[in-house]
Amino acid sequence: MALLDVTDLEIAVAAGGKLLPVVRGVSFAIEENETLGIVGESGCGKSLTSLAIMGLLEGSQVRITGGSIQFDGRELTTLSAEDRRAIMGDQMAMIFQEPMTSLNPVYRIGDQIVETLRQHRDMTKGQARDRAIELLDLVRIPEPTRRVDSFPHQMSGGQRQRVMIAMALACDPKLLIADEPTTALDVTVQKEVLDLMADLQTRTGTAIVLISHDLGVIAETCDKVAVMYRGKIAEAATTRELFSNMSHPYTRGLLNSIPVVDHDVEWLEAIPGRVPTIDEVLPGCAFHPRCPLAEDRCNAEDPAPRDVANGHAVRCHFAGGAA
Amino acid sequence: MLVYTIKRLLALIPTLLAASILVFLFIHLIPGDPASILLGDTATPEDVAALTREMGLDQPIWKQYLLWLSNVLQGDLGTSVFFREPVLSVIGDGAETSILLATMTMFWIVLFGIPIGILSATKHGTWVDQMTSGGAMLFASVPTFWLGLYLILIFSVGLGWFPSSGFPSVSDDGGLANLRYLILPSLTLAAPNAALIIRLVRASMLDVSREDHVRTARAKGLHPAKVAIKHVFRNALIAVAAAFGFTFAALVSEAVVTETVFSLPGIGRLVVQSILRRDYPVIQGVILVIVVLYMIINLLVDLAYARLDPRVSLK
Structure with a gap:
């Protein structure tokens, strides 16, 4: 049994008395020690999926409307709020996109790590502080015994993200969800943070779910990839399989829009059109208005996922050659 | 921090000078002169002229000001024209009432303003929030004299729970029980200010609760009440602390009305009566004291601000 097993997850936003679906029938699984990358443009539902797994949708306009999230043998969608909180920060932890604003500005970073530790572990203040220093050392913050008393504004973005990672790892979580952890960082710092996580x-x-819009980051760090488009998984495979045999026109479009350093090109390829807004109802394949391969059939019929190779599923009528 | 405090206290001096000049000029713009008001309708012009000369009011205004200023610098605020007593002791008589009234008022503001504000923010969008926000809006809009009169009508005249006016000193018979004289006035004064604090606590907490670090706190698995107090309210407090400086200014002006409605022997009523009597030395003295207090309170607010927000450095 997988550590995290998401099946047919449905998420909707409540707006104007209606429920607008934003994540539809998303399924994936992840084992211990594995890294799953979820990639897609802004608004494709990747962040909402991660917040749903973490249990952070409560109190917002967004809710889970169907499907199941099994974590370590427990069904999370039906768990009480209290039981959910016992898992959050302990067995499951999350780091966010904005290191500059993700730490509380009025508390010392050490105290913020101590807070997580004392929430889930029976520790004295002194023990928790010692552990916080160890964790800062683990994420390679220089002079951890001194830095433990720093305030967030006294640190750089990269250092703050390391503190976030230290805080997330405080209770040795089985699953770490990283939502665009390097997007806000300089390229050199990005590499350091990704290396740190892999290390x-x-x-x-720890199993890691890495959310990103950057196929390069995914290629470098993930064992498996799920490409999301408009709330659905368009293509999912192991990283090696995906990059050697891209089958969905959207995935190919994403790859083509990455600049290649040693090619001198006038124009960068872009996927034509725009992501449809969530209240637009589209018949057929969600990608067809922007797809170079689209035919009449794509307009009428939503493709079911089909396997093009072992463990490589694609939602496209043209995948695997057969139309 | 110490250097900063000293710098700020030194900065008091030019502000006080400017304030005293303004007050001096404004008082002399008010028509009517103290001598004729003191002597009444039956006074002969000769008597009035004699008294005017005695009080030094026949001198040019800049001379009067310099004389007053040099006395103030020696710790002498002058003598009240009406009471024939040193201004300092006149102010001292009103100080007990005003200090106790202000303390009780601040107590109510904190007691009601902060918990109700937190409740309103955490129950945001529910009927609890609508009730408290509506109530706060009402109390913020009601004039203090009207509220004071209604409280007297209900709790003094109707129910007979509290006295309606006056305030014997706590050192007189009755001791601390005399504080009951101040309950209605302090509630009257507190109502509009507590209402503002409720709205401010609510608004800043809602602002803070949308910040990323609150999501981090929730992701730690903390209880929602702990997230609300330790993370959201603690950050919202920075804005609320700043508001207490303004609240003090509002208290000073509202105290004038409230002390009049409840016939309290406080400094607020003293100012009003002194203006009516053209008792120049008292008006100047009281306003000087209020300016000093106001600046000290604002200094305290700034010091608190630096304590509450580590990003603020005092230079």
Whole structure:
């Protein structure tokens, strides 16, 4: 049984008395020690999926309307709020896109790590502080015994993201969800943070769900990839399989829009058109208005996922050659 | 922090000078002169002229000001024209009432303003929030004299729970029980200010609760009440602390009305009566005291601000 098993997840936004579906029939699984990348444009539902797994949708306009999230043998969608909180920050932790604003500005970083520890572990203040210093050392913050008393505004973005990682790892979570953890960072710092996460994974065996819009980041760090488009998984495979055999026109479009450094090109390829807004109802394949391969059939019939290779599923009528 | 405090206290001096000049000029713009008001309708012009000369009011205004200023610098605020007593002791008589009234008022503002504001923010959008926000709006809009009169009508005249006017000193018979004289006036004064604090606490908490670090706190698995107090309210408090400086200014002006409605022997009523009597030395003295207090309170607010927000550095 997988550590995290998401099946047919449906998420909707309540707006004007209606429920607008934003995530539809999303399924994936992840084992210990594995990294799953979820990639897609803004608004494709990747962040909402991660917030749903973490349990952070409560109190917002967004809710889970169907499907199941099994974590470590427990069904999360029916768990009480209290039981959910016992898992959050302990067995499951999350780091966010904006390191500059994700830490509370009025508390010292050490105290913020201590708070997580004391929430889930029976520790004295002194023990928790010692552990916080260890964690800061683990995420390679220089002079951790001194920095433990720093306030967030006294640190750089990269350092703050390391603190977020230290805080997330405080209770040795089985699953770490990272929502665009490097997007707001400089390229050199990005690489350091990604290396750090990979390194910590080898040590602790934590499973990681990495949300990104950057196929490059995904290629470098993930074992498996799910490409999301408009609330659905368009294509899912192991990273090696996906990059050697891209089958969905959207995935190919994403890859083509990455600049290649040693090619001198006048224009960068872009996917034509725009992402439809959530209240637009589209018959057929959600990608067909922007798809170079689209035919009449795509307009009428939503393709079901089909396997083009072992463990490589694609939602496209043309996948695997047969139309 | 110490250097900053000293700098700020030194900055008091030019502000006080400017304030005293303004007050001096404004008082002399008011028509009517103290000598004729003091002597009454039956006074002969000769008597009035004699008294005017005695009080030094026949001198040019800049001379009067310099004389007053040099006395103030020696710690002498002058003598009340009406009471024939040193201004300092006249102010001292009103100070007990005003200080106790202000303290009780602040107590109510904190007691009601902050918890109700937190409740309103955490129950945001529900009927609880609508009730408290509506109530706060009502109390913020009602004039203090009207509220004071209604409280007297209900709780003094109707129910007979509290006295309707006056305030014997706590050192007189009755001791601390005399504080009951101040309950209705302090509630009257507190109502509009507590209402503003409720709205401010609510608004800042809602602002803070949308910030990313609150999501981080929730992701730690903390109880929602702990997130609301330790993370949301703690950050909202920065804006609320700043508002207490303004609240003090509002209290000073509203105290004038409230002390009149409840016939309290406080400094607020003293100012009003002194203006009516053209008792120049008292008006100047009281306003000087209020300016000093106001600036000290604002200094305290700024110091608190630096304590509450580590990003603020005092230079």
